Amino acid sequence: MCGITAHVGSDEAVEDLLTGLENLEYRGYDSAGVAVKNGVGIDVCKRQGEISKLKERIRGEVDGGGNVGIGHTRWSTHGPPTDENAHPHTDCTGDVAVVHNGIIENYEGLKRELERDGHEFDSDTDTEVVPHLVEAYRDEGLSPEAAFRRTVGRLEGSYAVAMVVEGVDGVYATRNGSPLVLGVADDRRYLASDAPAFLKFTDRVVYLEDGDVVALEPGDHRITDLDGNPVERPPETVDWVAEDAEKGGYDHYMLKEIHEQPTALAQTLQGRIGGGQGADGASPPAGNDAVELEEFPPGAFGGVESVQFVACGTSYHAALYATRVLASRGVEASAYRAGEYATSPAPIGDGTLVVAVTQSGETADTLESLRVANEQGARTLAVTNVVGSTAARESDDALFIRAGPEIGVAATKTFSSQVATLTLLGERIVRDLTGLASEGVGDLLDSLAALGGNVQRVVDESRAQAVAETYADRPSYFFIGRDVGYPVALEGALKFKEITYEHAEGFAAGELKHGPLALVTEETPVFAVFTGRHDGKTLSNVEQVQARGAPVIAVASEDHDAALDVADETLTYPEAAPEAAAVLANVQLQLVSYHVAKGLDRAIDKPRNLAKSVTVE
Known part of the structure; x- marks a missing residue:
């Protein structure tokens, strides 16, 4: 959930930051923003909605010459998705900008303390206490790095935080319970919530651990613990390439x-x-x-x-x-x-x-x-x-x-x-x-x-698109199975509801008669998973729903005559042992969900309210 990017180098930061944010879209987000040091201050640009909207705003608001910056995609936890609640957040002076993933559990007490000292807040987020705390400690005479460490020491909860400060040609960051990785290139350093953000630029990755504090400079970085003791984290080479994270000609x-x-x-x-x-x-x-x-x-x-x-x-x-x-x-x-x-x-x-x-x-x-x-x-x-x-x-x-x-x-x-x-x-x-x-x-x-x-x-041979077209626009969909077919039924229903936004439920086939059968009508398509194990019992359940007028789509081996004969529609797979057969059945259900969602013009890769990596409890 949410995504952090950072760029420190000799070249301009904005384009690399935007590339990183786009590569992290899969994590789920409802707003995005960047903060870039321009030599005389920090330019902050943020926008509720898609990154494409942020790019339009950046053209008029951000100096493209800055070589140090941070970026963020936000998935709302504290406060609705608005421009004000989008990251980065700044202090009262505008000299400190911060992005944050996770939840700061003690932010309310920190906010009250800061407000008593005269700090003014512009958002509903928990994150905004971080730049204001840094500002407070800098006012006490601490260096930016020392103020960052003191601030982090007061945070409770889960977080990954990255910060830029006017006057410092670099980025400070840390993590506790929320992912953060460092990308190492010859004259540049990157930070991100996940490596695909910077795979276009480098495949050398340092996996930061909880309590690590990293200071990035052009072509260099230092990792220490919260007390300032040096920590060794050697880079690893990931075996993914940038093309792995691209669509490669597919629609989604x-x-x-x-x-x-x-x-x-x-x-x-x-x-x-x-x-x-x-x-x-x-x-x-x-x-x-x-x-x-x-x-x-x-x-x-x-x-x-x-x-x-x-x-x-x-x-x-x-x-x-x-x-x-x-x-x-x-x-x-x-x-x-x-x-x-x-x-x-x-x-x-x-x-x-x-x-x-x-x-x-x-x-x-x-x-x-x-x-x-x-x-x-x-x-x-x-x-x-x-x-x-x-x-x-x-x-x-x-x-x-x-x-x-x-x-x-x-x-x-x-x-x-x-x-x-x-x-x-x-x-x-x-x-x-x-x-x-x-x-x-x-x-x-x-x-x-x-x-x-x-x-x-x-x-190659699936009829899932035809089945999807036949049974689209129904009020509810049921998925049933037994043994290893049961978790596949649950997974089929989950995929369906995730990307179509239509009501779908998965059941152990024998449980239908213990309540859910009351919901079955002629408008309730039932996808029945047959794996070659306990299929006779599943056939009995199919007959029970057909007696109520429900259409049945059998997902079964291509030589399973009993299932194929009784069903209204069939999705078949090659003969296999039950444990492998259920995987093949699941592929058919994935394709059904995809084609129904495409027909409904849903946001298939970024379904509403959901995130790829759920890093909050």
């Missing part, structure tokens, strides 16, 4: 990322099944039941007695999927919504493994759950897409899904890669506990090895 990032799933899955599975894959990047070979997870030699999970997954949104559905995989193999497993686990954690025993599933590695609720688990002595593991993320650093271990950057707010390829990764993790846990491979594991691993090619077939 979401559609591009749906089509990227075969590649993402190949990256996810590379070297993890059957001893690796060829240099041509093809899918791992079938017929070999080896499961190799880097950093986890055989026996690494031998002491695990139960697994608790914590996650939010789409990641929660992937976690729920993983519980089905583990439970079917005799391992005790449960999934918890991270926002609830953090306040009501489950009992943790000596053999409990807590797995935090988070695409970004920065989801606030998931991080809080992870910290609770760590405090209670659990072994913790992060399953994430981002090397260097907070979740990866704060867990005992990390397992990366390797899906590449995902820009669309509605997660697609990361869900598929999470599921594939968690399925392999489940198999490894079973083997470490029992010394034996799971029953039927050959079919499972063969299906995973073939998953990329089968997803490509689904994308």
Whole structure:
């Protein structure tokens, strides 16, 4: 949520700042702004609405010659989306400008203190206390850097903060519970909430940690702790390129990322099944039941007695999927919504493994759950897409899904890669506990090895657009499934409501008759997910909704005659083991949601009120 950018160099800052803000649009925002040092002061330009509106205003208000600046996209928490509440915020003199992500929990007390001392505030935000505190400490004689440190020491809550000060040719920044990364180029330095903001300019990244204070200068930077002690954070080279974060000719990032799933899955599975894959990047070979997870030699999970997954949104559905995989193999497993686990954690025993599933590695609720688990002595593991993320650093271990950057707010390829990764993790846990491979594991691993090619077939041959056109403009949509089909039903409903803004609900198929069936009419399309497991029972549920006149769209294997014969419409996928079949079914549901949303002219990549990385609780 929100996005910070900063540029310090010998060239003009404005264009790089705007590029960074545009590359962070996927995080969600309702206003944007920049502050640039122009040699005689600080130019601030901010605007409610899209970055395109900010660019129009900048042409008349900001001197393009400044080489130091900060930028921000805001997702409202304190105060509505207005020009006044947009960042950057300044002090009374206009000599200090600040951008901030997160929530300052003690801002009300700080604001009252500052107002008693004569400071005047122009916004409703919690952020505005920061520049005024810096101003107050500078008035006491502290240097800008010392005033920044003193200010940060008084803040409570989560934050990433970046500041420019008149008279200083640089930027000061820090983080606590909110992401902030440093980009290193020869004569320039960048800051951002996420690396895609500056990938066009450099692939060398320093992942800052909580409590780090960084001072940027043209071609140089210093990192210290809050007390001023030097901290070493060597740069890492990210394997993403700028083109990964571009649309590449697709109408929307979401559609591009749906089509990227075969590649993402190949990256996810590379070297993890059957001893690796060829240099041509093809899918791992079938017929070999080896499961190799880097950093986890055989026996690494031998002491695990139960697994608790914590996650939010789409990641929660992937976690729920993983519980089905583990439970079917005799391992005790449960999934918890991270926002609830953090306040009501489950009992943790000596053999409990807590797995935090988070695409970004920065989801606030998931991080809080992870910290609770760590405090209670659990072994913790992060399953994430981002090397260097907070979740990866704060867990005992990390397992990366390797899906590449995902820009669309509605997660697609990361869900598929999470599921594939968690399925392999489940198999490894079973083997470490029992010394034996799971029953039927050959079919499972063969299906995973073939998953990329089968997803490509689904994308190439899908009838989702025709189904979307047939069933558009209905008042409600139901998604049902069993076993691994149940989390896919939940995920299908979530995608649908996220980007179409239409009412959609996902249910365990057997739960329809315990209440939701009262809502079923001939105007309620029901998407039924068939995975090859417990399909007879799901067929019975389909007949129950058809008896109420509801149209049924079966999402099933192309040779599933029973399901295809009874349904009003069908979306098919190649035959696969149930764990892989559910991924293929999910791709069809992603395409349905996309085409309905496109037909309704929705903001598919930036749905209203939502953000890609939810960094507030």
